[in-house]
Amino acid sequence: MSVHKRTAQSGAVTWVVRFRDPIPRERTFRLKGDAERFERRTIREMETGEYLDPSARRITFGQWHDRWWPTIETSDRAPSTIAGYESSLRIQVLPYLRDVPIKDLRKIHIQEWLGRLRAAGYSGSTIHIAKTAAGMVLTSAVDSGIIAANPMAGLRVAKGTSKTRQALTAEQVELLADAVGQWWRPFVLVLAYCGLRPGEAIALRRRHLDDLGRLTIEGAVTEHRGHLIEGDTKTHRSRLVQVPQSVLEELKSHMNEHVPDRSDATIFSAPDGSMVRLSNWRHRVWQPAVEQGGLPPGVTPYVLRHTAASLMAQQGVPVSTAAAALGHDPAIYLRTYAHLYPGDLRSAADAMDAVRTEARGERKNVPSDIVRSRRATHNGDVRQEANPEGNPEGNPDSRGDSAGMGFPGPGPGAPASA
Numbered sequence: 315m316s317v318h319k320r321t322a323q324s325g326a327v328t329w330v331v332r333f334r335d336p337i338p339r340e341r342t343f344r345l346k347g348d349a350e351r352f353e354r355r356t357i358r359e360m361e362t363g364e365y366l367d368p369s370a371r372r373i374t375f376g377q378w379h380d381r382w383w384p385t386i387e388t389s390d391r392a393p394s395t396i397a398g399y400e401s402s403l404r405i406q407v408l409p410y411l412r413d414v415p416i417k418d419l420r421k422i423h424i425q426e427w428l429g430r431l432r433a434a435g436y437s438g439s440t441i442h443i444a445k446t447a448a449g450m451v452l453t454s455a456v457d458s459g460i461i462a463a464n465p466m467a468g469l470r471v472a473k474g475t476s477k478t479r480q481a482l483t484a485e486q487v488e489l490l491a492d493a494v495g496q497w498w499r500p501f502v503l504v505l506a507y508c509g510l511r512p513g514e515a516i517a518l519r520r521r522h523l524d525d526l527g528r529l530t531i532e533g534a535v536t537e538h539r540g541h542l543i544e545g546d547t548k549t550h551r552s553r554l555v556q557v558p559q560s561v562l563e564e565l566k567s568h569m570n571e572h573v574p575d576r577s578d579a580t581i582f583s584a585p586d587g588s589m590v591r592l593s594n595w596r597h598r599v600w601q602p603a604v605e606q607g608g609l610p611p612g613v614t615p616y617v618l619r620h621t622a623a624s625l626m627a628q629q630g631v632p633v634s635t636a637a638a639a640l641g642h643d644p645a646i647y648l649r650t651y652a653h654l655y656p657g658d659l660r661s662a663a664d665a666m667d668a669v670r671t672e673a674r675g676e677r678k679n680v681p682s683d684i685v686r687s688r689r690a691t692h693n694g695d696v697r698q699e700a701n702p703e704g705n706p707e708g709n710p711d712s713r714g715d716s717a718g719m720g721f722p723g724p725g726p727g728a729p730a731s732a
Contacts, residue, residue: 317331378460393544394536481617493603494599509619509623510529510619513534513592518580519580528554528556530554547641553641
């Protein structure tokens with residue numbers, strides 16, 4: 315990098331700064347001092363990694379998003395996750411940030427944007443997802459040298475208040491199963507008593523049910539902008555789910571009557587043989603059945619998965635087993651469904667109460683002289699542990715201090731004090 319004087323034919327003098335980043339560039343200044351200050355600032359930015367390509371200064375948030383998004387669409391993320399990011403960016407992020415030059419974004423701008431989302435009435439969880447999605451765009455810009463730092467760094471947003479998961483009773487499940495009709499009855503029963511996600515049930519093929527009555531869950535179907543996408547499960551892991559015998563009988567009856575005898579034939583399909591679109595099914599089948607059964611408004615098909623967790627908890631199924639059936643890590647399962655195990659908390663409290671009751675009863679029944687003796691023995695043990703050299707407890711002179719209080723005592727052969 316260097317500063318050069320340039321004299322025009324008219325005699326006017328300008329100062330040119332030439333540098334590479336890595337292609338050759340130059341900036342022209344009228345004053346030599348301005349040129350030298352630019353030179354020093356550019357050298358410092360290059361040395362500290364803060365230098366940005368001048369062309370990057372004109373890139374807007376929306377332009378960088380459009381370049382970055384294909385890398386997300388082709389990633390190994392679950393289709394449902396990609397669909398969630400796309401929806402959040404399209405509705406909550408881009409309408410506010412699309413035209414802002416990405417280099418001009420500061421933390422205050424992000425805080426103002428989040429405030430506008432709150433004012434628009436979006437929930438805490440929706441705002442948290444929007445912040446996460448926008449943060450991914452900005453992190454990519456940092457990694458690619460478009461901006462020096464992420465303005466969202468250190469900015470925290472509450473995920474929203476925790477709500478108790480809604481669940482149905484077994485009686486309500488049976489009402490729903492009757493209300494949806496014979497074709498969809500096995501679908502509702504598998505969701506409610508096996509705990510599958512709706513997309514996992516839609517992806518089931520005949521080959522996924524073995525002779526032992528177990529379903530292999532290895533995929534899921536999601537709907538994105540009107541297109542059905544079949545991909546991996548949400549956790550990217552397959553699992554085995556044992557179908558309850560009563561449900562298995564109805565499931566096999568449905569398969570024998572309606573599912574072609576091919577290994578790749580879908581177990582649950584629309585009456586015309588097409589793949590189930592959950593959005594259509596919810597509107598045409600689920601919602602009328604909810605109203606017919608007199609269930610609470612706002613109940614969605616996903617509530618059947620929470621119902622399975624609730625019923626397993628009520629029947630005392632161990633947490634590890636229930637988590638495996640639902641495809642959860644046990645820790646995540648406990649965070650999500652801990653409220654379904656109040657009996658465990660009561661049992662823990664009862665156990666501690668029994669210990670205390672036993673201790674209090676023993677104190678009431680033991681004579682006072684025995685209690686004092688036990689205390690003396692305990693205190694002697696404690697002092698012995700604090701006196702590892704083995705000096706006699708009752709001989710302070712042997713420890714070199716007076717009465718064990720840390721004051722210097724008389725040495726061997728010294729006359730005793732009066």
